[in-house]
Structure formats: C-alpha cells, structure tokens
Amino acid sequence: MRDTVSILPLTVEGLGFEAGGKQLVADVGFTVPRGGITAILGPNGSGKSLTLRLCHGLLEPSAGRVAWAHPANARHGSAKRHAMVFQKPVMLRRSAEANIVHALAAGGVARRTRQDLARQAMERFGLAALATRPARLLSGGEQQRLAIARAWALKPELMFLDEPSSQLDPGAVRQIEAMLETLAAEGVTLVMATHDLGQARRLAHRVLFFHRGRLIEQGPADAFFASPSTPEARAFIAGELLW
Numbered sequence: 001m002r003d004t005v006s007i008l009p010l011t012v013e014g015l016g017f018e019a020g021g022k023q024l025v026a027d028v029g030f031t032v033p034r035g036g037i038t039a040i041l042g043p044n045g046s047g048k049s050l051t052l053r054l055c056h057g058l059l060e061p062s063a064g065r066v067a068w069a070h071p072a073n074a075r076h077g078s079a080k081r082h083a084m085v086f087q088k089p090v091m092l093r094r095s096a097e098a099n100i101v102h103a104l105a106a107g108g109v110a111r112r113t114r115q116d117l118a119r120q121a122m123e124r125f126g127l128a129a130l131a132t133r134p135a136r137l138l139s140g141g142e143q144q145r146l147a148i149a150r151a152w153a154l155k156p157e158l159m160f161l162d163e164p165s166s167q168l169d170p171g172a173v174r175q176i177e178a179m180l181e182t183l184a185a186e187g188v189t190l191v192m193a194t195h196d197l198g199q200a201r202r203l204a205h206r207v208l209f210f211h212r213g214r215l216i217e218q219g220p221a222d223a224f225f226a227s228p229s230t231p232e233a234r235a236f237i238a239g240e241l242l243w
C-alpha cells in the first residue's frame with residue numbers, strides 16, 4: 001500500500017544546469033505547493049523543458065537542488081509519485097491498454113491488479129473504445145490522452161507536462177485541457193510548460209516565467225497576466241518576439 005504522506009511542496013533552490021560549456025539554466029528557485037496548476041512560460045529555448053526534466057530527475061543539476069517534502073516517497077519502489085508527460089508521447093508497439101499495463105508493471109504494481117487499473121484509467125478518460133487498438137496507430141490527440149491516462153494510472157501526486165497539446169488540433173487541445181482540469185479537480189498537482197498563452201490563462205493558477213535560462217518572474221496567474229512586472233514578460237504577453 002502507498003504511503004500517504006505527501007511529497008509536496010516541491011522546493012527548488014539555486015537550480016542550475018550546464019552542458020557543452022554553456023549555462024542553460026541558472027539560479028532557478030520556486031516552490032510548488034499541493035494542488036493547482038502551475039504554468040511554465042517563456043520563449044523558445046528559455047529553459048522550460050530542462051527545468052521540468054531536472055525536477056523529474058531525468059537530468060542531474062549542476063547546481064542547486066530539487067527537494068521534495070518527503071523524499072522517501074518521491075520514489076516508491078520503481079514507481080515515482082511524480083510522473084512526466086512529454087510533447088510527443090512514446091508508445092510501445094502494442095495495444096493502448098497494454099501500454100498502460102506495461103507502465104504499471106514498470107511501476108511495480110502487482111500483476112493481478114494491472115489489468116483492472118489499466119481498464120479504469122481508460123474508462124476514466126473516455127478511452128475504453130480504443131483499448132485494443134495498436135497505440136502507435138492512434139491519432140496524436142488520442143496518443144496524448146493515452147499518455148496522460150497512463151501517467152494517471154500510477155496515481156502520481158504531481159504530474160509534469162511538457163507542451164502536452166502543442167501539436168494538436170483545437171478539438172484535441174480542448175480534450176486535453178478538460179483532462180487536465182479533471183486531474184487538478186481530483187487533487188493532482190500539475191506543472192506544465194506551454195507556449196499557448198490562451199491555455200495558460202484558461203488553466204493556470206500560478207505562473208513561472210523563464211527568460212534565457214532564468215526564472216525572472218513568478219506569481220499568481222491573474223496578477224501575471226494583468227500586470228506583469230518585467231519588460232520581458234510584458235513583451236511576451238503582448239506577443240512580441242523575444243529571445
């Protein structure tokens with residue numbers, strides 16, 4: 001049985017990442033409390049994806065730290081209490097449902113419950129009709145919904161999402177947003193990089209705004225959009241080209 005002590009808040013302090021002699025992320029600090037949706041905004045190449053990967057443990061920071069309130073629970077067996085969904089979902093060459101079963105197996109879930117949990121996840125997000133279809137033949141939007149359902153099946157407390165709907169048509173974007181709202185309403189904490197300002201306005205409670213590898217502004221989403229305090233954020237919101 002899962003330990004129910006929360007891994008949140010997540011505290012990031014002085015986070016830095018260097019590669020190829022370049023400082024790509026520098027001196028990043030923020031806290032993610034329990035609940036709500038945090039949008040990570042910023043122009044191309046500003047360090048959003050790297051920050052998500054550093055927080056999820058896919059990269060080792062070259063400076064600073066990523067601290068979970070209850071570190072022992074951040075990794076539970078091989079199943080983490082935080083999950084990550086990528087811009088382009090990676091699907092195995094098997095059915096949609098088998099992709100979830102595989103993730104549950106990799107996450108250390110007992111064999112006898114995997115099938116039921118996979119089915120629940122498919123039903124939860126209206127994917128039951130796709131269960132036996134080869135996952136790689138699903139549309140982009142269907143694959144992304146499956147990727148989110150697959151992450152959800154492992155019962156994460158927090159989900160990192162890297163541009164989860166950037167390659168989808170408006171209808172599929174709406175479906176993904178509805179899924180994210182459902183997850184947030186269920187109490188899953190979401191941290192999401194997005195280019196889509198409309199999406200951030202619709203979904204986010206908090207904003208982290210990155211520019212050139214630095215977190216230069218953060219706060220409640222309403223305040224960020226109504227009165228950004230840095231010229232860079234003002235320009236970004238106004239749709240002016242930034243680099």
Ligand SMILES: Nc1ncnc2c1ncn2[C@@H]1O[C@H](COP(=O)(O)OP(=O)(O)OP(=O)(O)O)[C@@H](O)[C@H]1O
Nearest residue numbers: 019020024042043044045046047048049050051193
């Ligand atoms: N492993 C790496 N080695 C060297 N440079 C890297 C590496 N990973 C990312 N970068 C560079 O670091 C910078 C930040 O990358 P990151 O992917 O975090 O940007 P981003 O804000 O997510 O951008 P986008 O909005 O375009 O996805 C970019 O200039 C990128 O080319």
